[in-house]
Amino acid sequence: MRNILVASLVLLLSACASGARTGSMVVPFSPEKNIEEGHPVREAVQVGGVDGGKETNALWTSQISNESFKDALEQTLALHTMLAENDARYRLDVELVELNQPFIGLNMTVKADVKYRLTDTTDGSVLFDEVFHSEYTAAFGDSLLGSKRLQLANEGAVRNNIQLILEKLIGLGNAIDQTASVQIVLGH
Template identity: 45%
Template sequence: MKFLRHVVAAVACVYLAGCASGAQVANMVNKGEQQQFPQEIQENLALSSVTGGEETNPAWTSEISDKAFSEAIKQSLVEQGLFSDDGNYQLAVEMVEIEQPLFGLDMTVTTTVKYTLTDKETGKVLFDETVNAPYTATVGDAFAGVKRLQLANEGSGRENIKGLLELLSKLDINADQISMVK
């Protein structure tokens, strides 16, 4: 009888905890309102690289992979009319840090991502900016901790992409100088 209780308790723990799943592309895509961007980058921005992410180990914690974040950025750029496979402006993305809690009721994940935009023809760096984006998932969002962490990862990734789009909307490109509009 004691053994049976232990088995039932173990099965219940596995059921409540679940297996970790990586951040899903669809939940990181920024589908916010259409923004205004400089004419030069419209349908002229390509992703050159996305690095720094991690694959999820189902027995451990949810992570954001390079592939998922790359696709989420690409789809967000497409939504805004910026993406082109062979664009003159190359965007390199480096996930510098993904700060995650080990446990908790409310889980806040903060992504720190460095974005570097380069003019392919001249090699000139148009901007080299870092975006920090926190997002909190609560028990109301998901009861299971692994799911809450996944939601926090996805929300932080989406907020980070939103920060990138805000930077791109403030970009001022002209022949003499490149700056961020204040």
Template identity: 40%
Template sequence: MYKVVLVLTSALLAGCASPAAIDKMTVKPATHSSLPNAQLKENVTIQSVSGGKSTNPLWVSKVGNDGFKLALEESLRNAMLLSNSGQSSKYTLDAKLLSLDQPVAGLDMTVTAAVEYTLTERATQKVLYSKIISTPYTATFSDSAIGFIRIKIANEGAIHENIRSVIEALNQLKLSSDTISMLAY
């Protein structure tokens, strides 16, 4: 029994919290079900990502702005929504991480990410979509026996599901005829 406690204590002390992994937060092409919105296809640029926090290695895993932005960009690219030309895109997307609710401890750890997304038409600065998307993700003891790793897995899953949800919403977005006619000129 003493050896088991010693091994577990050593494993916990040797580990440090690390930020959420970009590849785990990124939505792959096969994980979203809808075709790209024809009006948004390759026409969206990420303008800003805010609200993230850096991970303190001595505390708990967080999601930083840079990692979130890279995961969002790659996800939009995979969904065929990201513009290749950047500044000449017709639309900009802002993402603000409002909260990343994390448990203090537990066998199953659920993290809920709340992100406010705003899609704006670049030419007119008209907001076409603005919504707070809240997504939970649970990492279980079977995912990892180590608590700070379960939190990291739950962070990554919550952001992944959040990005997947905004992609689905953007693909279902019906732009008004006013916006469509303005884009024709």
């Protein structure tokens, strides 16, 4: 009986790793992040290349693939009416620079460093090229399985990172809008 209990416990705690789920990395819509008609980044951003991600090996640790990161970013931009359907004014290229993961732990904190480059497609100028830092902790209470906690922490760290770029795009759009208003006033 004791051997069965030990074997069951080992099986429970050694579940296979799963990759990050796209839907869990999407930043939910919030009214305070709503993009109004006429905002410079409204329906004006396309996601270019996404690099630096890794495919998950079920026998090792949860990872974030380029494809799932790109899908989560595009879904977030679409929810916040920033994603361009066709000819985009801006191209956002992404590089997952580092995904700092714990090897083991009760609470698992993942830190994500992601580089975003926003290019104006009309003239090729780079509006920003920055690394954004984020983290997320999945607590022991979130899942008994270490591999699941790592997956949750990965998803949360990337979701928080996408939240940061979303805020940057909104702020940049406001700055572009104010610059255009100043130019119009000064031009008269």
